[in-house]
Amino acid sequence: MRMTTFLEQTSDPAQWRNSPGYDLGPSSEAGPAAAIGSVAEESASANLTGGNVAFIGAIQRNRRTALLTQVVEAEILPRLALARSAAASQSNATATPTTKDDTGELVRLLLGREPEGAVAFIDLLRRRGVTTASLYLGILTQAARLLGELWNDDRCDFTQVTISVGRLQQIVRALSPNFQVAAVNHPYPETVLLLPAPGEQHTFGLVILSEFFQREGWHVAGGPASTSADAADLVRDNWVDVAGFSIGSASRLEGLGGIIRTLRRVSRNRDISIMIGGPLFLLHPDLVARVGADVGARDAQSAVRQATSILALRTAAD
Missing domain, CATH: 3.40.50.280 (Cobalamin-binding domain)
Incomplete structure (x- = not known):
């Protein structure tokens, strides 16, 4: 194979x-x-x-x-x-760490109708000085975990979580070239x-x-x-x-x-x-x-x- x-x-x-x-x-x-x-x-x-x-x-x-x-x-x-x-x-x-409030805001934007809001928010965090590695290990991972909790608590349905995680993956793809420069x-x-x-x-x-x-x-x-x-x-x-x-x-x-x-x-x-x-x-x-x-x-x-x-x-x- x-x-x-x-x-x-x-x-x-x-x-x-x-x-x-x-x-x-x-x-x-x-x-x-x-x-x-x-x-x-x-x-x-x-x-x-x-x-x-x-x-x-x-x-x-x-x-x-x-x-x-x-x-x-x-x-x-x-x-x-x-x-x-x-x-x-x-x-x-x-x-320059992100906060719990930042994670909540990102999840709110991920669950919104338009994907551009989440992308713009990540750009804002980068302008604040948050590195790509910190985004990966911090707010992006935490956002995925929070989405899972919302699903387990029946506060989001499967479709909403699937779309939101897909948007997270798109953000990672956009950040990846910068992160892999030092590969x-x-x-x-x-x-x-x-x-x-x-x-x-x-x-x-x-x-x-x-x-x-x-x-x-x-x-x-x-x-x-x-x-x-x-x-x-x-x-x-x-x-x-x-x-x-x-x-x-x-x-x-x-x-x-x-x-x-x-x-x-x-x-x-x-x-x-x-x-x-x-x-x-x-x-x-x-x-x-x-x-x-x-x-x-x-x-x-x-x-x-x-x-x-x-x-x-x-x-x-x-």
């Missing part, structure tokens, strides 16, 4: 077809570890006899060590440094698959999460419309480093645990890492162990840091 990029489910076709990393390509399916694996293949195919075995074996071990060191220095350590610097810069960027480019980007827990309706957080992973140089696949069957096919046919799930309702726990077990069983990458997040995880961090995940993340920034760190540890252990 061809790997669906996240942009296919959240952007206009002309935008995602021209985006970097639209197709995995053969060089990115196995990631940086492919170079190390090739050494083992060379060793297995070599015709070694007599006293040459120890000498050649030492050369191969030295070469493997050198390649591993090169991968860690060229790929892993720079990403950890970038993640730390991004976290520091974004924490400084919240010097990192890697010759062998890791791949993260982002999707909701089976049956989950709260999916806007995945859109924000995608923005941060793309900015740090990851190839982002999946999307809010991805299904469990899609996910199983994708990890079976493509190399996926991390699968991230969003969950907002306790009624989705059984399905989430089931798809996590399925992904581990069928994944082409036998060491695939599983991450969870979303409104329910924020209330119950112990869900990581209950559903069989590896790690949980409270927001998009911590998700990128967690994913980068876990891959660095696994690479160093190989």
